[in-house]
Each structure stands twice: as structure tokens, then as C-alpha cells.
Amino acid sequence: MIRLGVSQTPIRRTPGFLSTGPSGLDSTQWKRLCTGFHTSSKDLCNALAAVARRISTEIVDPDGISALVACRLVPLNKNPGVRPIGVCETVRRIIGKAVLSVVKSDVLSATGTLQLCAGQIAGCEAAIHAMQSLFEDDNTEAILLVDATNAFNSLNRQLALKNISSTCPAIHTVLLNTYQQPSPLFVGGEVLLSREGTTQGDPLAMAxxxxxxxxxxxxxxxxxxxxxxxADDAAAGGKIQAVKQWWEKLSIHGEKFGYFPNAKKSWLIVKPNCLEEAKRVFSKTAVNITSEGRKYLGAALGTENFCNGYLSDAILDWTRQIDKLASIAQSQPQAAHSALSHGLLGRWIFTARTNQNFKTFAGLLESSIQSQLIPAITGRSAPGELERKLFSLPARLGGLGITDPTSLSSEYLNSRKMTAPLVDFILNQEITLGDAPDQQDSLKKQIRKHKGLEIKTLADNVRDNLSHQHKRMFELANEKGASNWLTVLPLEDHGFSLHKSAFRDALCLRYGWVPPHMSESCPCGGKMSVEHAMSCPTGGFPTIRHNEIRDMFSHLLSDVCHDVETEPTLQSLSGETFSLRSSSRDDDARLDISARGFWGGRFEKTYFDVRVFNPNATSYTCFEVASCYRRQEQEKKRKYEERLRKVENASFTPIILSCTGGMSKLTTSFTKKLASMISEKKDTPYGSVINWLRLLESHQQDMRVSDQLRNDLHKGRNQVEMLVTSHSVDIVRRKTQILSEENYVLL
Incomplete structure (x- = not known):
């Protein structure tokens, strides 16, 4: 039985803001409909679940789901030619993902090892490694790479549905309901009918x-x-005569299934000594023949010279892209960093995993990164050896996530190791998967653990070679939540986009660099430094960052607790005595927040007191970071906990955060509990809420030094104007607005 609720992943994993169907409702709008309206959202999700269960278990009237299967037709320029793409409704993708999550094991069992587009672990890499191993075999004379004409749109639907009814009954009913009748395609005010092929964007299409x-x-x-x-990329290797027989069978039987091999776009890769025989055997076909090699699924397949040439061309192209990215980074460093970490890096890793000699050519790419891109992003000179190692670390370990391409040499061996069970099944032409998935999963965990240890060793090596001051900054950057601002996508609509000065100055604060053009003196008369600016009470910046955190948590608590109050006054004392001399005895004592029903029962009251401290202040630099958090917690507890327990009959929780983005253990527990309560009330996945909270906290605590700040330092204005930019205030306001709209899933 298929279950679909607001906390299920299909709703969250539906990307594509522009890939809307005829209704025009994109994924963002559907996410809000399914999560942002309490009971109504739950009813909608239950209705979608009911639709998913029905179309997966019984045959329904095609007219009743015509709106569900309708698509928007988009012409894709293939240069030359046009490929028609039918973009389905987002709700169909939601239902499709839910169905596929239930029947995936049945689909994998039915497809086996020879068709690797059904979700096999590293299926694409396995196909590449299998063909590379086959080509290197002395008994192999040729490999044929087949390209089909418009394969997905030409698939024979009726024959496909008939075959699927016997090969995989678990998914047959839902496919029959969505594909048995021609799908309407809307384009330019007209409606066309799609009678063959699968629908672009349908999660069930590839299965x-x-x-x-x-x-x-x-x-x-x-x-x-x-x-x-x-998918439609077929490959076969062996003796030339056997490959020719395979091609003839494919040409004859393929048309019945809607698979039309295109000989003019297909390539036969042969060993140099077999070139003449290959030309003779394939003389009556239009298949292209080469003794060098061709690109196959994003990797090189052929002679060593061809593979090296392919890698050289790819590296040169990426080097040109790095140069362009460096020019963009001059004005948009955050966008350039995001494009590198979320885009280009993935291409490099895939190429390294599927091409053995990647390291040989990666030096040129690394040289361009060091000399061009990193200086453009940081606004500083090219990094030294130690600094480059630091930047190559993941952001969560204090780095920038700018991987050194030359360090990816182990990816090829890891890929070969992880895909080995599946590759063996392919080379032996065993159709069933057997225990290959279990073996691959075990190998994947081993490789991940080994890579984690390597990165940890590199991080320890970097830390040991840093100076005392930079070592502390490195430890602060390693704290959980301290790097969220660096890894988030720079979405301007959500206030996550930082202008160039703000981003570069944030890097200065992260690594202990002195921001450029900083004034020598502070309006208070003291010597200006980053540490002084973060702690100086003149102008009230420490007060403002404290109040922003207080107001944020107060607003969050008001959604899940009762009787939430900001700056509640404690009861006056009437003869009570306390065992601790440090306990507060002021009649007008007040804390930051109070709320009922957080830790205990519905009527139990909890008081919260916020402190945001600067761990780089002179009074803290002689202590370990963890010790600083403990000292702050204990100080707050000694002052308020006993009085609250005896007089107010309430519990107490100190909220201790550092201005670098970290938090104490008790604050971490508080944040997790708050995220759990929000998740339960809003029917939103816990992981999404906790990530959003950490990101929100890091934006509240980060200090962004801008050009306006530098001007103000010279002019001697109030320190509030100097250290709190309007951009930071806008972030607070916009996050509060998003929260009030209950739109957590957007983040």
C-alpha cells in the first residue's frame, strides 16, 4: 500500500521552479500547499495519497485523470532538429516519486544487470567500467556504441505495457492508467496528442x-x-562477427519496440589490427568505424592516446570556465563559489571516477584555481601550500570546499571497487542482480568511511601547522552550524545573497584575516580591531545581536508553546534564602524569554536567558572553546536557576551562542527540541526544520563588514551604524516573515 503524507520525501524532492505543467503550479507552490495550511494541507496530502493508491491498484476511467496526465509541450533545440518534450504536472511527479519508492525493488529485480537506468547503484559508472574492461580484453576486437533516433518518444507504448504486465506487475497498473490513452500536450493554444513514448518529468518514465x-x-x-x-545508449563488444550479428538483431527487433538504431550516429571502436576486417564486415551499413575511440556516457573509451586527448580537451575547457568564473567572482564571489561547489566540482569528480589518467592532467586545472579563482573569491593573493590545503577541506571542517583536482586520483579506484560486483555480472552476462546490490552497498560504506578518515587526517594536519591564533579560528569554523552561511545557495529572495564586501569580510572573520581598509581607532577611543568591534559596548552592537537572537527564539516559541513572554519580570523576593551567593536577588530581575510547555507538561514554565559572546575576546582566548561555553552556561545557572526553581517553580535554560556561529551543548539540545516541536506541529520533516534553524541562527550571529562600515569607521559614526548593516537587518525581517507564513519548506 502506498502512503503519502506531508512528512514524506516525494514532496520535498520535487525540484524545478520553471518546469510546470499546463496548470502553471510549480514545485514551490505545491510544497506550500502540502505543508503550509495545517489541517487543509494534511487533507490535501491524504487526497493525493488516495489518488496514488487507487491508480496503483485498480484500473480507472482515463477521462477522470486526464488533467493529471496532461503536459505542456516544449520544443528542445537539438542542433539540428527539434525534440518535443512533454512537461508533466508537479503533482504527477509527487505521486510518481511516492509510487517508485514503494516498487523500486521490484523494478530492479525485473530489469536486472544489463539495463542500468532503473536505479542500480552507480549504474552509469558500472556500464563505463564494464566497457573499458571489455575493450582492454585481448579477446575483444570491437565495441559498438549505438545511438537511437528519438528513443524515449518513439517507444511502443502498447507493447511496453503488455510486456511490463508480465515482467513487473507491481508497477503495471499505475503505468497502464497513465499511459493507456494518448496524453494531451498543450502548446501555443493548441492541443496535440502524445500516443507513443514516455513523458518527460515523470519519475516513472525511466523505470x-x-x-x-x-x-x-x-x-x-x-x-x-x-x-x-x-536507457537508450546501447553498447556491445566482442568479436567483430558477433558484434555484427548483434547489430542485425537490434535493427530487426528494435523497430517492434519503438527503438530505431541510427547507424549514422553509431560508432564501432575496433582494435587497430582489426580495422580492415571491421570495414569489410560493416561495409553495407552506415555505421562509423574508428580505431581511436569515442565518448561513452561522459567518459572516454578507446586507445590510451584518445583517452588522454579527451581528458586534455576536457581540462582545457574547464580551465576556460574557471577563468570566466574568476571574472564573475570579482563582483559576485559568493555566486562564483556556489557555482564551483554545487556545479563544476560534480563534473570533475565524475570524470575522475571514470577516467584513469585524470590526475595527470588535473595539475593545469589546479594551477588556474590557485592563481585565478581563489584570489578572485577571497580578494587576497594566491594561497600558499598550507592555506590551499585549508581551503580544500569541506566547509563543515573549517574549509571552503574548493577541492584540489589533483587529490581526486583515488576516485577512479574507489569507483572500480564499488562497481566491481555489478561489472562482473555484466561481463558474465548474468541477467539477475543477485547479491550485487548488497555487496555494492557494503563497499560504498567502506569507501565512505575511508574517505572520511582521510579528510579527518588532512584536517588534523592543517590544524597542527596553523599558528595559535589561526588554530582557534579553525576550531571555531569547525563548530556545527558555523559554516551554514557559506554552503547555502545565494538565493536573494530569502536574504541569503551577500554582496562582494560582505562575503569577503565574512571570510576574513572566519580565518582571522584583517579586513582591508579598517580604521585604526574606535569612536570609544580604543584601538580598532575585529575583536574590539565585536565586544565594544559603545553604540550597542553586542546588545543588538543579543536582541535579534532573543526576538527570533521568542517568535519561534510562540508557535509551539503557550504564554510566551519577552523579558518577563521575576517575582519580588519575600525572605527567601539561596545556597549560592551568586544567585540573583534583585527585585526587578528579568530574563529574556519565558514559555509554558516546552520541556515538561503543558503548564510547566521555562525561562530562557540569551547570551551571545565573542570567543576571540582577550578574556576567553586562554580557554578552550568548549570550556568557554561551559563557563557561560554555569554562570547563567548560578545566577538564575536556584531562584527560578524555588520562587517561580520553573525550569531554566541558558541559550549560549558565539558570534562565530557555534552554540553550547545545552543550546544544541534546546534547538533540537524546538525543531522537533515545530516539525510535529507543522507536519514538516525534522531535517528540513533543523537545517533551517541552524541557517537562521548563523545569519543572526554573523557580522558582515561592508563598504559602508569602512566609511563609517573613518567618519566616527555610532557603532550601531558601523557594525550592523541594513542587509543584516533585512535578513532578520525576511526570515521572520517567512516563518510567520509557515513556509519552512522553501528553505
Whole structure:
């Protein structure tokens, strides 16, 4: 039975703000509909779950779900030619993901090892490594890479549905309901009918295509040849005569399934000594023949010279992209850093995992990163050896996440190791998966653990070689939540976009660099420094950062607790005595927040007191960071806990945060409890809420030094104007607005 609720992942994993169906409702709007309106949202999700269960278990009237299967037609320029893309409704993607999460094991069991687009672990990499190993085998004379004409849109639907009814009954009903009738495609005010193929954007489309081609794979299987498919990309290798027989079978049987091999776009890669024979055997076909090599699924397949040339061209292209990114980083360093870490890096890793000689050519790319990109992002000179190692660490370990491409040499061996069980099944042409997924999963965990230890060793090595001052900054950057501002996407609509001065100055604060053009003196008369500015009471900056945190938590607590009050006054004392001399005895004593029903029962009252301290202040530098948090907590407890317990009959929780983004253990527990309560009340996944809270806290605590700050330092204005930019205040206001709209899922 398929269950779909607001806390399920299909709703959250539905990307694409512009890929809307005919209704125009994008993923963001659907996420809010399914999460932002309490009971109404829950009713909507239950209704979607009911639809998913029904179309997955019984045949329904096609007219009743015509709106669900309708698509918006988009023409894709293929240069040359046009590919019609049918963009389905977001709600169909939500339902499809939910269905696929239930039947995935059945789909994998039915597709086996030769069609690797159904969700097998590292299926694409396994196909590449299998063909590379096959080409290196002395008994292999040639490998044929087949390209089909508009394969996904030409798939024979009726035959596919008939075959799937016997190969994978678990998914047949939902596919029959959504594909048995022509789907309406809306374009330019007209409606066209899609009668063949799968629908772009439908999560079930790839599973359907994989299952539909399995019978074709079995029909074309030829003795003496080894084949593997990834969606419509078919490949087969072996003796030239066996490969020719496989091609003939594919040409004959493929048309019945809607698979039309395009000989003019297909390539036969042969060993140099077999080139003449290959030309003779394939003379009556239009298949291209080469003894060098070709690109296959994003990797190089062929001779060593071809593979090296492919890598060289790719590195040169990426170097040009780095140069362009460096020019962008001059004015938009945060956007450039995000594009590198969320975009280009993934391409490099995949290439390193599928091409053995990647390290040989990666030095040129690393040179461009060191000399061009990093200086453009940081606004400083090129980094030294130690600083470059620091920047290569993940942000959560105090780095910038700018990976050194030359360090990716182990990725190829890791990929070969993880895909080995599946590659063996492919080379032996065993159709069933067997225990390959379990073996791969175990190997994946081992590799991940080993890589984690390597990164930890590198981080320890970097830390040991840092100066005392920078070592402390490194420890502060390692705190949980201290790097959220660096890894978040720079979405301007949510206030996460930082202008160039703010971003670079935040890096200065992170690594203990002195921000450029800083004034020598403070309006209070003292010598100006970052540490002095963070602690100086003149102008009230420490008060403002304290009040922002207080107001934020007060607003959050008001959503999940009763009787929430800001700055509640404690009862006057009437003869009570306390065992601790440090306990507060002031008649007008007040704390920051009070709320009922947080830790205990519904009527139990809890008081909270906020402190945001500067761990780099002179009075704290002689203590470990963890010790600073403990000292702050104990000081607050000694002052208020006994009085609150005896006089107010309430509990007490100190909220201790550092201005670098970290928090004490008790504050971490408080944040987790708050996230759990918000998650339960809003029916929002806990992981999304806790990540949002940590990001929100880091934005409240970070100090952003801007050009306006530098001007104010010279002019001697009030320190509030100097250290709190309007951008930071806007972040607070916008987060509060988002929270009040109950739109957590947007973040």
C-alpha cells in the first residue's frame, strides 16, 4: 500500500521552479500547499495519497485523470532538429516519486544487470567500467556504441505495457492508467496528442523505459558478444562477427519496440589490427568505424592516446570556465563559489571516477584555481601550500570546499571497487542482480568511511601547522552550524545573497584575516580591531545581536508553546534564602524569554536567558572553546536557576551562542527540541526544520563588514551604524516573515 503524507520525501524532492505543467503550479507552490495550511494541507496530502493508491491498484476511467496526465509541450533545440518534450504536472511527479519508492525493488529485480537506468547503484559508472574492461580484453576486437533516433518518444507504448504486465506487475497498473490513452500536450493554444513514448518529468518514465527494453535485450543477446544498456545508449563488444550479428538483431527487433538504431550516429571502436576486417564486415551499413575511440556516457573509451586527448580537451575547457568564473567572482564571489561547489566540482569528480589518467592532467586545472579563482573569491593573493590545503577541506571542517583536482586520483579506484560486483555480472552476462546490490552497498560504506578518515587526517594536519591564533579560528569554523552561511545557495529572495564586501569580510572573520581598509581607532577611543568591534559596548552592537537572537527564539516559541513572554519580570523576593551567593536577588530581575510547555507538561514554565559572546575576546582566548561555553552556561545557572526553581517553580535554560556561529551543548539540545516541536506541529520533516534553524541562527550571529562600515569607521559614526548593516537587518525581517507564513519548506 502506498502512503503519502506531508512528512514524506516525494514532496520535498520535487525540484524545478520553471518546469510546470499546463496548470502553471510549480514545485514551490505545491510544497506550500502540502505543508503550509495545517489541517487543509494534511487533507490535501491524504487526497493525493488516495489518488496514488487507487491508480496503483485498480484500473480507472482515463477521462477522470486526464488533467493529471496532461503536459505542456516544449520544443528542445537539438542542433539540428527539434525534440518535443512533454512537461508533466508537479503533482504527477509527487505521486510518481511516492509510487517508485514503494516498487523500486521490484523494478530492479525485473530489469536486472544489463539495463542500468532503473536505479542500480552507480549504474552509469558500472556500464563505463564494464566497457573499458571489455575493450582492454585481448579477446575483444570491437565495441559498438549505438545511438537511437528519438528513443524515449518513439517507444511502443502498447507493447511496453503488455510486456511490463508480465515482467513487473507491481508497477503495471499505475503505468497502464497513465499511459493507456494518448496524453494531451498543450502548446501555443493548441492541443496535440502524445500516443507513443514516455513523458518527460515523470519519475516513472525511466523505470517504464527500462522495463520496456528488457525483452528487447533478451532477443538481441548474441553468443560471443557482451552487451550493456543505459536507457537508450546501447553498447556491445566482442568479436567483430558477433558484434555484427548483434547489430542485425537490434535493427530487426528494435523497430517492434519503438527503438530505431541510427547507424549514422553509431560508432564501432575496433582494435587497430582489426580495422580492415571491421570495414569489410560493416561495409553495407552506415555505421562509423574508428580505431581511436569515442565518448561513452561522459567518459572516454578507446586507445590510451584518445583517452588522454579527451581528458586534455576536457581540462582545457574547464580551465576556460574557471577563468570566466574568476571574472564573475570579482563582483559576485559568493555566486562564483556556489557555482564551483554545487556545479563544476560534480563534473570533475565524475570524470575522475571514470577516467584513469585524470590526475595527470588535473595539475593545469589546479594551477588556474590557485592563481585565478581563489584570489578572485577571497580578494587576497594566491594561497600558499598550507592555506590551499585549508581551503580544500569541506566547509563543515573549517574549509571552503574548493577541492584540489589533483587529490581526486583515488576516485577512479574507489569507483572500480564499488562497481566491481555489478561489472562482473555484466561481463558474465548474468541477467539477475543477485547479491550485487548488497555487496555494492557494503563497499560504498567502506569507501565512505575511508574517505572520511582521510579528510579527518588532512584536517588534523592543517590544524597542527596553523599558528595559535589561526588554530582557534579553525576550531571555531569547525563548530556545527558555523559554516551554514557559506554552503547555502545565494538565493536573494530569502536574504541569503551577500554582496562582494560582505562575503569577503565574512571570510576574513572566519580565518582571522584583517579586513582591508579598517580604521585604526574606535569612536570609544580604543584601538580598532575585529575583536574590539565585536565586544565594544559603545553604540550597542553586542546588545543588538543579543536582541535579534532573543526576538527570533521568542517568535519561534510562540508557535509551539503557550504564554510566551519577552523579558518577563521575576517575582519580588519575600525572605527567601539561596545556597549560592551568586544567585540573583534583585527585585526587578528579568530574563529574556519565558514559555509554558516546552520541556515538561503543558503548564510547566521555562525561562530562557540569551547570551551571545565573542570567543576571540582577550578574556576567553586562554580557554578552550568548549570550556568557554561551559563557563557561560554555569554562570547563567548560578545566577538564575536556584531562584527560578524555588520562587517561580520553573525550569531554566541558558541559550549560549558565539558570534562565530557555534552554540553550547545545552543550546544544541534546546534547538533540537524546538525543531522537533515545530516539525510535529507543522507536519514538516525534522531535517528540513533543523537545517533551517541552524541557517537562521548563523545569519543572526554573523557580522558582515561592508563598504559602508569602512566609511563609517573613518567618519566616527555610532557603532550601531558601523557594525550592523541594513542587509543584516533585512535578513532578520525576511526570515521572520517567512516563518510567520509557515513556509519552512522553501528553505
Amino acid at each position: 517504464m523505459y527500462a522495463l520496456a527494453t528488457v525483452p528487447l535485450l533478451k532477443k538481441v543477446q548474441t553468443e560471443g558478444s557482451t552487451q550493456v544498456w543505459y
